[in-house]
Amino acid sequence: MIRGSLVFIALLLASMPAAAHEVLNGPHGGRVVEAGTHHVELVVKAKAVDVFVTDANDKTVPIAGYKALAILTVGGKAQRIELAARDDRLTGTSPLDLPDSPKGVVQITSPDGKTAQGRYH
Numbered sequence: 001m002i003r004g005s006l007v008f009i010a011l012l013l014a015s016m017p018a019a020a021h022e023v024l025n026g027p028h029g030g031r032v033v034e035a036g037t038h039h040v041e042l043v044v045k046a047k048a049v050d051v052f053v054t055d056a057n058d059k060t061v062p063i064a065g066y067k068a069l070a071i072l073t074v075g076g077k078a079q080r081i082e083l084a085a086r087d088d089r090l091t092g093t094s095p096l097d098l099p100d101s102p103k104g105v106v107q108i109t110s111p112d113g114k115t116a117q118g119r120y121h
Contacts, residue, residue, distance in 0.1 A: 038115025
């Protein structure tokens with residue numbers, strides 16, 4: 001099941017346009033990418049993963065009801081981290097220490113069930 005999900009995500013990522021860009025040093029010190037109509041900032045510190053979501057105009061999105069999944073590369077292997085809404089962010093904890101700027105993808109799901117993905121290079 002997990003392997004099938006990873007294959008699906010890899011295929012989905014391969015079909016995404018290459019025009020999306022990554023901005024370093026977002027408002028919370030993380031990396032910001034586009035995810036559908038949102039901007040998603042990934043902040044990683046040791047085992048902690050925080051994701052901040054803004055709209056296309058960089059206004060904070062009320063995060064209640066959102067959830068997310070971060071799939072980050074750690075030591076050449078995919079590490080899945082479930083993220084839950086807390087205060088103004090989506091947050092989770094990895095069982096392993098993470099690099100400061102991991103490669104991977106964050107998939108966010110809005111309260112209405114729509115999903116979007118942001119890819120970090």
